[in-house]
Amino acid sequence: MKLSSLAALGVAVTGEADIVGVAADNRTVAPGDLFAGVPGEHVHGARFAADAVGRGAAAVLTDEAGAEHVPAGIPVAIAADVAAVLGRVAALVYGEPADRLRSFAVTGTNGKTTTAYMVEHILARLGCVTGLVGTVALQIAGEDVPASLTTPQPADLQRFLADLVAAGGTDLVMEVSSHALAQRRTDPIRYTVAGFTNLTQDHLDYHETLEEYFEAKALLFAEEKSERGVIWTDDEYGALLHERLMREGRPVAWAGRTQRDGRGWLVEGEGEFTLTGEQTYTCQTGLPGDFNVANAALAAAMVLEAGVPGAETAIADISPAVPGRMEVLSERPRVVVDFAHNADALEKAISSLRRDTAGRLITLTGSAGDRDALKRPIMGRVVAEGSDVFYLTDDDPHSEDPATIRAQIRAGAEGLVEIREIGDRAEAIADAILTAGDDDTVLLAGRGHETIQEVGSDLIELDDRVVARDALARRDRP
Ligand SMILES: CC(=O)N[C@H]1[C@@H](OP(=O)(O)OP(=O)(O)OC[C@H]2O[C@@H](n3ccc(=O)[nH]c3=O)[C@H](O)[C@@H]2O)O[C@H](CO)[C@@H](O)[C@@H]1O[C@H](C)C(=O)N[C@@H](C)C(=O)N[C@H](CCC(=O)O)C(=O)O
């Protein structure tokens, strides 16, 4: 594509070049790419323009402030707000790949990964070739592609979509974080169906208030971002969002256990449940917890609302394997690894496990550093109120002092439960499993599928599932 074509997007172009791709990080530039120098929180990306050109960048897209870093003689495109235009630029360069895909987006505080896996699972059963974008994986037709953010930056996302189309992809299933929506990472994708799981306290380090966090999520349901929405309305903010979209006359369906006005899907039953809209369908999910019925119902309703042929049969069993989400490692004692890392997720995981635990419920968790600190004492209280024993340990401390994080969690739990504080997570997991009775449940919460612990600037290999299996093997030894 010619650099001058970007003029159509309101970008001021000087010089001409043939562009084959887009990269917003100099370290990922390939010959012929347009290097986007985006101003960030830490550095202006345009500072890396000279290095990008050295790696073969054919031109640079940046703003007025960044232009001074562009080497003389290099074609340049200037935008008022680079981050805001980057998605549209990348889409144009890669040939608008999203237009050739049916697309599903899931947002909400908890349940995005699980629901996205469920939508993907239903589509894969129908023979669709899917791209899956989320926290756990970036996949094309089940094969992993490396990723670091839940929702990739615009240039990476559009390149991924182009690769998906080239691989014969038919469908895109994406988790969309509130950060991504606030930063317009998904622009200009207009999803066929957008789904909302729930909204509870998290990420208040990034979004200043819960209302601002809600408004960031609500962006996904605007006319330009999705054709129609499916909202889990048993959630307080879901109900608010549904009312608002109905008022605005947007195409929207509700899903939940309470009948509402307008088009919707009534959910009845537990592991095996019915979904009643124009017709009644029987579905089941093998994933434990009531909240997974909510996730499965939302996933099924999204595929039905998209009008995917054959959906009615493919939703009968929605049991994908979701790494680190209520993953059961053993039965006696029952050891479960779960990604719950905020109060609502912990509360739901604990209460669903409590119901079928004959012995004690032993919960192990910490909380990540350099992230929302306000949630820590609330998490402590939720664990204390729902468990018999609380193993208080470390998550990813990042640059924070781990003992301070533990003290903040402890503040909410003190006096309410037996607390065993062991900072070393592997040691804490081993102790919890080795001292558990056969009828007990051990919930290892917070890290799910993660395999690297970030302590200061050190990256330490730590997979809760590996440590737990090792401890279980030691239990079995006479
Ligand atoms: C707040 C936020 O989202 N920050 C993202 C942002 O960082 P930043 O503004 O600090 O960027 P910067 O370091 O100043 O760099 C500016 C520009 O220079 C470029 N650069 C920088 C250094 C270099 O050597 N070369 C280079 O080209 C960068 O690619 C960037 O384009 O741009 C970076 C480059 O793409 C991202 O890595 C970074 O995500 C950080 C790591 C992050 O943790 N983001 C989290 C909050 C996030 O987005 N999370 C959500 C999920 C939340 C959930 O659990 O629901 C997600 O979607 O993953």
Ligand SMILES: Nc1ncnc2c1ncn2[C@@H]1O[C@H](COP(=O)(O)OP(=O)(O)OP(=O)(O)O)[C@@H](O)[C@H]1O
């Ligand atoms: N519908 C739900 N309601 C409340 N909690 C849930 C729900 N679904 C899953 N959870 C809990 O939240 C945890 C994270 O689930 P999942 O990874 O599916 O969510 P997510 O929104 O993708 O999270 P993240 O944005 O942090 O990646 C699960 O391990 C489980 O404990």
